[in-house]
Amino acid sequence: MNEKTISEETGFQIQPDEGQLQDRDRKHRRVMRATISFVVVILALIILFFAAINIGSLQVSFGELLQGLFVKYNENVATIWDLRFPRIIISMLAGAAIAVSGVLFQAVLKNPLADPGIIGISSGASFAAVLITAFAPSLYFFTPLVAFLGGVVAFFLVYCLSWKGGLSPLRIILTGVAVNALFTGLASAFNSMSGGDMSGVASIVEANITQKTWGDVVTLFPYVAAGLILAVLFIGECNLLTLEDKTARSLGINVNTTRIVISLVAVLLASIATAIAGAISFLGLIVPHIGRILVGSDHKVLVPFSALAGALTFLLADTLGRTIAAPYEVSAAVIMSVIGGPFFILLLRRSTKYAN
Amino acid sequence: MQIDMTNTITEQKPAMEVKGLSFAYGSNKVLQNISLQIEKGKITTIMGANGCGKSTLFSLMTRNLNPGKGKVLLHGKNIQSMKLMDMAKKVSIVHQYNSAMDDITVEKLVSYGRTPYMKLMATESEEDKQIIDWALEVTNLNKYRDREVGKLSGGQRQRVWIAMALAQNTKILFLDEPTTYLDIRYQIEILELIKKLNRDYKITIIMVLHDINQAIHFSDHVIGLSEGKVIVEGRPSEVISTESIQKLYGIRLNVATVEGQKFVLTV
Numbered sequence A: 001m002n003e004k005t006i007s008e009e010t011g012f013q014i015q016p017d018e019g020q021l022q023d024r025d026r027k028h029r030r031v032m033r034a035t036i037s038f039v040v041v042i043l044a045l046i047i048l049f050f051a052a053i054n055i056g057s058l059q060v061s062f063g064e065l066l067q068g069l070f071v072k073y074n075e076n077v078a079t080i081w082d083l084r085f086p087r088i089i090i091s092m093l094a095g096a097a098i099a100v101s102g103v104l105f106q107a108v109l110k111n112p113l114a115d116p117g118i119i120g121i122s123s124g125a126s127f128a129a130v131l132i133t134a135f136a137p138s139l140y141f142f143t144p145l146v147a148f149l150g151g152v153v154a155f156f157l158v159y160c161l162s163w164k165g166g167l168s169p170l171r172i173i174l175t176g177v178a179v180n181a182l183f184t185g186l187a188s189a190f191n192s193m194s195g196g197d198m199s200g201v202a203s204i205v206e207a208n209i210t211q212k213t214w215g216d217v218v219t220l221f222p223y224v225a226a227g228l229i230l231a232v233l234f235i236g237e238c239n240l241l242t243l244e245d246k247t248a249r250s251l252g253i254n255v256n257t258t259r260i261v262i263s264l265v266a267v268l269l270a271s272i273a274t275a276i277a278g279a280i281s282f283l284g285l286i287v288p289h290i291g292r293i294l295v296g297s298d299h300k301v302l303v304p305f306s307a308l309a310g311a312l313t314f315l316l317a318d319t320l321g322r323t324i325a326a327p328y329e330v331s332a333a334v335i336m337s338v339i340g341g342p343f344f345i346l347l348l349r350r351s352t353k354y355a356n
Numbered sequence B: 001m002q003i004d005m006t007n008t009i010t011e012q013k014p015a016m017e018v019k020g021l022s023f024a025y026g027s028n029k030v031l032q033n034i035s036l037q038i039e040k041g042k043i044t045t046i047m048g049a050n051g052c053g054k055s056t057l058f059s060l061m062t063r064n065l066n067p068g069k070g071k072v073l074l075h076g077k078n079i080q081s082m083k084l085m086d087m088a089k090k091v092s093i094v095h096q097y098n099s100a101m102d103d104i105t106v107e108k109l110v111s112y113g114r115t116p117y118m119k120l121m122a123t124e125s126e127e128d129k130q131i132i133d134w135a136l137e138v139t140n141l142n143k144y145r146d147r148e149v150g151k152l153s154g155g156q157r158q159r160v161w162i163a164m165a166l167a168q169n170t171k172i173l174f175l176d177e178p179t180t181y182l183d184i185r186y187q188i189e190i191l192e193l194i195k196k197l198n199r200d201y202k203i204t205i206i207m208v209l210h211d212i213n214q215a216i217h218f219s220d221h222v223i224g225l226s227e228g229k230v231i232v233e234g235r236p237s238e239v240i241s242t243e244s245i246q247k248l249y250g251i252r253l254n255v256a257t258v259e260g261q262k263f264v265l266t267v
Helices: A018-054 A062-071 A075-108 A121-135 A137-161 A169-193 A199-205 A214-233 A235-241 A245-250 A255-277 A283-295 A299-323 A332-350 B054-061 B084-090 B106-117 B126-138 B154-167 B184-201 B212-218 B242-249
Strands: B016-025 B028-038 B043-048 B069-074 B091-094 B172-176 B204-208 B221-226 B229-234 B255-258 B261-264
Touching: A018 A062, A018 A075, A018 A283, A018 A299, A062 A075, A075 A121, A075 A214, A075 A235, A075 A255, A075 A283, A075 A299, A121 A137, A121 A169, A121 A255, A137 A169, A137 A214, A137 A255, A214 A235, A214 A255, A214 A299, A235 A255, A235 A299, A235 B106, A245 A255, A245 B091, A283 A299, A283 A332, A299 A332, B016 B054, B028 B054, B028 B069, B028 B229, B043 B054, B043 B184, B043 B212, B043 B242, B054 B172, B054 B204, B084 B091, B084 B106, B091 B154, B106 B126, B106 B154, B126 B154, B126 B184, B154 B172, B154 B184, B172 B184, B184 B204, B184 B212, B212 B261, B221 B242, B229 B242
Parallel strands: B043 B204, B043 B221, B091 B172, B172 B204
Antiparallel strands: B016 B028, B016 B069, B221 B229, B255 B261
């Protein structure tokens, strides 16, 4: 071999060259952008939280609020505590759960377009929740578990039906759309058959969180907390699933088992959010997508960021929904669909990767 | 340097053994009763025409397929009965086709090679860091460590995948057609790197190569398959001839000897 073909031997470099400095600069900027994004989202969430408390027919000053909460009884504050606090907290918990669920589905299915709403997981969970509310209202307490089973069934259907020697991103979406339509239809049918006046059924179908109480918060919280903790535990595996399956396997990862376990966590998060807050589409798609642009694809930052940004987005949608046409309310699910639909189309049109 | 040199006094046990291996897709017999040994500290290349079964053999030896009959032994142990994590500490594999997130840095991607050694929730240890640094150094990627993988050239990217495999700190390295998709300059660069890994760090190399002359020049041992059987096996300078090439590839090509080196004239 002549010298040209032999790669340059690594000399000990004292001075980093231009390219290296550029790389470090870019890396530094990425870290900065991620940090700023986290700070902005956290600040926005806090501000929106307090704004949301005070948006509506009843209004109290910040001082009155603190006094009413911690010092002495204030009727207005008590009403806000009972009516607005639960829906605000439920919005944030559900938003975080759905967004993280989206991140996990995207990792497992190797598909940046996977969204628990679009691929029918939410509607599967929603249908199961409707069934139990309609036929066994006494088992209301078990709604999240039943919803989870509904979500698992829907995911199983999507996964099996779109498997054809591999998972094509587009085939998953198409199968998901069909499964979604099926369960949404079934849920609506049950809602109609029960006269459409069973508020429990209707509220799940219409994703209405107006009537939510502290009891719902208590039901939702442990599941969301468990789901988010599990998601954080699987961050490393999510990163490895972005490699080719064979490569992940050669690193000692049992790819199939890992995939199933992470899918179950994703289904859990989406289903319980659906059981309490109704089926929401596009949230699990939009938030992780923006997250990837702002903080990068590493799940170590993407998962926590999506949880925060998901909470922010859902709360924003809910708050917007009860302000734009007050005193009438537009549900957060409707707001998400109106914003999410065009966004999804934009993604499809821009990407050369997913659509061929 | 983290590589343990104590094993360099070669015990005469083979690194890997294939015993009576058969495999079929339905009624299509791809491999028929193959037996062979992979010598420790050597570069062994599997070669043959398209559809000869070399990819299947590679998949069986790296446990991406399960044998119909026969077994693959690693240090005398059936790989089927090993835990994936344990196997990943002994054997690393660079597959032909790879993909990763575009915005991940070279260093981070190489660090994935430490996966088999990672405990749940643990962070990188000093040892992990040293081995990652070593892997980056050997593959000449040190100055690209902060670069995003999406911004690398094909040749650099292939070196990243080799570095990730090296971070597994194994004595055996498999490579499936490591030079495909690369320009000739990068092909030679990768093959030189593989030779260096074998020579300086005593890593046993098993690879599949398409190019006959590259297989001859960079291997200590070649295994030529045809129709699922081993047709040619041995030192390339001894076993490569017009006749053996004809048996393997079904075409008559002249073999020239220049300065003691054999060249198959492929035009």
